[in-house]
């Protein structure tokens with residue numbers, strides 16, 4: 001694991017349900033000085049034209065998952081076409097994940113290694129708990145909110161019906177399972193200003209805890 005190789009970094013895993021406020025927390029932590037590594041961003045990077053990731057996808061799913069690039073460059077991934085295949089077929093979905101997930105993790109390790117000594121490195125991973133990655137981090141932070149508020153924010157952000165939003169929420173780990181993996185819980189039931197204050201307080205604890213001194217948090221893993 002990276003944290004054994006780089007004891008001079010504090011590695012934080014940031015997760016939470018869809019539309020819980022992970023991006024809002026990560027953006028604020030980045031402003032405050034954290035090195036933020038976002039799994040969703042990496043998942044797009046590792047399948048850009050010219051990557052081994054895109055080559056592997058085309059090999060598995062055929063050239064039908066490519067489309068001409070808007071800028072006239074090499075063909076790019078046709079996400080809706082690939083999405084239609086993998087949502088209808090669990091085996092196809094597993095194959096896609098077997099291509100994308102290792103590439104994302106490898107890139108995240110690479111970026112962590114490049115972080116300056118003493119950094120607080122925050123990896124934003126929507127499915128951190130579902131994919132069993134909690135032990136890879138010094139500290140797991142979960143952004144949490146009431147299910148009704150989550151539903152409202154998801155519907156508003158993505159323009160979804162209640163049913164569509166519920167389907168997306170239900171495809172993820174349950175709230176209790178996520179909370180069980182948390183060392184720190186950020187409550188995002190309040191206003192954006194309250195979230196910012198809570199995040200600033202978290203940052204103060206993280207920066208006080210960043211190596212060589214480790215957090216004295218009771219549930220911190222060794």
Ligand code: ADP
Pocket residue numbers: 016017018019020021022023024025153154156157188189190191192193195
């Ligand atoms: P995630 O990255 O976890 O999916 P976001 O950070 O995108 O979640 O937040 C989900 C939506 O809720 C966004 O539209 C965001 O602007 C909004 N949001 C986040 N926190 C709050 C809050 N405290 N009050 C109101 N809206 C919020």
